[in-house]
Amino acid sequence: MVTPAADPLDRPIEPIATTPEARAAFLADVEAELPGVRLLTDESDRESYRTDETAYLRGELPLAVALPESTAEVSGLVRAAARHRIPIVPRGAGTGLSGGAAGIEGGLTIAFTRMARVLEIDKANLVVVTQPGIINAELKKIVAAEGLFYAPDPASYEICSIGGNLGTNAGGLCCVKYGQTRDSVLGLEVVLADGSVIRTGGRNIKDVAGYALSHLFVGSQGTLGLITEATLRLRPTPPSRATLLAFFATLDAAGEAVAAMMTAGLNLVTLELMDQATIIAVDDWHGLGLDREAAAMLMVESDLPGSAAAEELDQAEAACRDAGATSSVRAADAQEADWLRQARRLALRALERQGTVRMEDVGVPRARVPQLLNAIDRICAKHGVRVATFGHAGDGNLHPNFIFDRDDPRAEAMTETVRDEIFHAALELGGTVTAEHGIGTSRRAFLEMQRGQGAVRVMRAIKAALDPLGILNPGKVV
Numbered sequence: 001m002v003t004p005a006a007d008p009l010d011r012p013i014e015p016i017a018t019t020p021e022a023r024a025a026f027l028a029d030v031e032a033e034l035p036g037v038r039l040l041t042d043e044s045d046r047e048s049y050r051t052d053e054t055a056y057l058r059g060e061l062p063l064a065v066a067l068p069e070s071t072a073e074v075s076g077l078v079r080a081a082a083r084h085r086i087p088i089v090p091r092g093a094g095t096g097l098s099g100g101a102a103g104i105e106g107g108l109t110i111a112f113t114r115m116a117r118v119l120e121i122d123k124a125n126l127v128v129v130t131q132p133g134i135i136n137a138e139l140k141k142i143v144a145a146e147g148l149f150y151a152p153d154p155a156s157y158e159i160c161s162i163g164g165n166l167g168t169n170a171g172g173l174c175c176v177k178y179g180q181t182r183d184s185v186l187g188l189e190v191v192l193a194d195g196s197v198i199r200t201g202g203r204n205i206k207d208v209a210g211y212a213l214s215h216l217f218v219g220s221q222g223t224l225g226l227i228t229e230a231t232l233r234l235r236p237t238p239p240s241r242a243t244l245l246a247f248f249a250t251l252d253a254a255g256e257a258v259a260a261m262m263t264a265g266l267n268l269v270t271l272e273l274m275d276q277a278t279i280i281a282v283d284d285w286h287g288l289g290l291d292r293e294a295a296a297m298l299m300v301e302s303d304l305p306g307s308a309a310a311e312e313l314d315q316a317e318a319a320c321r322d323a324g325a326t327s328s329v330r331a332a333d334a335q336e337a338d339w340l341r342q343a344r345r346l347a348l349r350a351l352e353r354q355g356t357v358r359m360e361d362v363g364v365p366r367a368r369v370p371q372l373l374n375a376i377d378r379i380c381a382k383h384g385v386r387v388a389t390f391g392h393a394g395d396g397n398l399h400p401n402f403i404f405d406r407d408d409p410r411a412e413a414m415t416e417t418v419r420d421e422i423f424h425a426a427l428e429l430g431g432t433v434t435a436e437h438g439i440g441t442s443r444r445a446f447l448e449m450q451r452g453q454g455a456v457r458v459m460r461a462i463k464a465a466l467d468p469l470g471i472l473n474p475g476k477v478v
């Protein structure tokens, strides 16, 4: 008779070190074994690693923050942490919106700020090899100097790191054409939970040898391994973009225009939406002369070569008109297009001028964007919560932002209720509770509801296999 294999999920995970003695022994080991690693232990230094940008999460104070400069140092830190059962939080630039990089009481935060070098640009193979701490915009600038383009483009690209983008599988403003971060990843170097180092993938465009491990680590929010190097896909620099803004009297009309542009097969690089509250906040800040009466605005961009871009925008404009656009305007030149795009990128900051903002990240199949927009408005109106919604409509990904007074505890609790109802509405539409920001700590309660028990069990089995002691970012994702 065959004995069934032990279920990895039934295996007890060793307790995390909680005693002051264990923590002191860990710090003493790190100082003795890795004297070159900068280690922050002062409370004032550690305080700034308590949270990420998730305004409503309090986070916990890490025991220490390490700033390694090499893979060998990361590996040494992980080995010491495993020996003493110290939880580890990998951290990029801390701009995440799910609590993924938030500190853990008694844990070691490993911040990749000092591992921020581009190691190689392989022009012949359109590949860049980089350390994870580099800021996305910096990487874009370095490859642009070689006539190359790194596509992934989160709105936070000037402040977030490639490691964080890999950790969250970040999206952004050009996914509709170029995909999410994962679509630009060819290979990784990863430090596993026992300190060993593996390489996944490589420079091959086609490669099906074994399981797709790179894809597994991307988006795992530091719960399966620490990414210390990435081999990323580049493209030749596309032509500068042609930009169209279209205004609509109803959210439904804007949603219909999105669906029409997608089904027409347009190869747009940007298809972003702002609702009226966002239009007004952005216009108040930047004085762009946007139509403040409009219920919604679409920003549509093409990066096709030569006259093809203008022709593609002609088709987009016709689709908007047919859907009932009240007006449309094109950027006069590349500089004006940059201003408009920058204003869209800073939409969250514009809203933050009005109060504390809780940003959510729901997604639905693209054709259901109008239903999701209506559900968001209906739910927020029912509970009297102020909301401003913008997002990547071409990907079916919307960010409802709840604006409230931080000192009003009732308001903050109410945003929780509203958020939960919006999550249910998104799931009923066949959508997701997070399209690009990640489950982190803030959306854990909804993972099983969305994915189902069986799928989450598989995730936990993978986690248990790769991190049997449960020291990698515990309490996040699964």
Ligand SMILES: Cc1cc2nc3c(=O)[nH]c(=O)nc-3n(C[C@H](O)[C@H](O)[C@H](O)COP(=O)(O)OP(=O)(O)OC[C@H]3O[C@@H](n4cnc5c(N)ncnc54)[C@H](O)[C@@H]3O)c2cc1C
Residues within 6 Å of the ligand: 052, 053, 089, 090, 091, 092, 093, 094, 095, 096, 097, 099, 100, 101, 112, 132, 153, 154, 155, 156, 159, 160, 161, 162, 163, 164, 165, 166, 167, 168, 169, 170, 171, 172, 173, 220, 221, 222, 223, 225, 226, 227, 228, 348, 349, 436, 437, 473
């Ligand atoms: C104004 C604003 C706009 C934003 N716009 C977008 C947007 O358009 N699209 C989008 O997707 N996000 C957006 N974000 C969210 C955020 O910028 C992204 O999630 C980004 O990818 C986080 O990068 P980071 O370097 O700040 O990572 P962090 O917040 O430090 O970490 C994010 C996650 O990755 C893990 N991690 C970090 N480094 C590593 C590593 N080396 N190995 C393994 N795991 C690691 C962390 O543990 C954590 O779970 C926005 C945020 C702000 C504040």
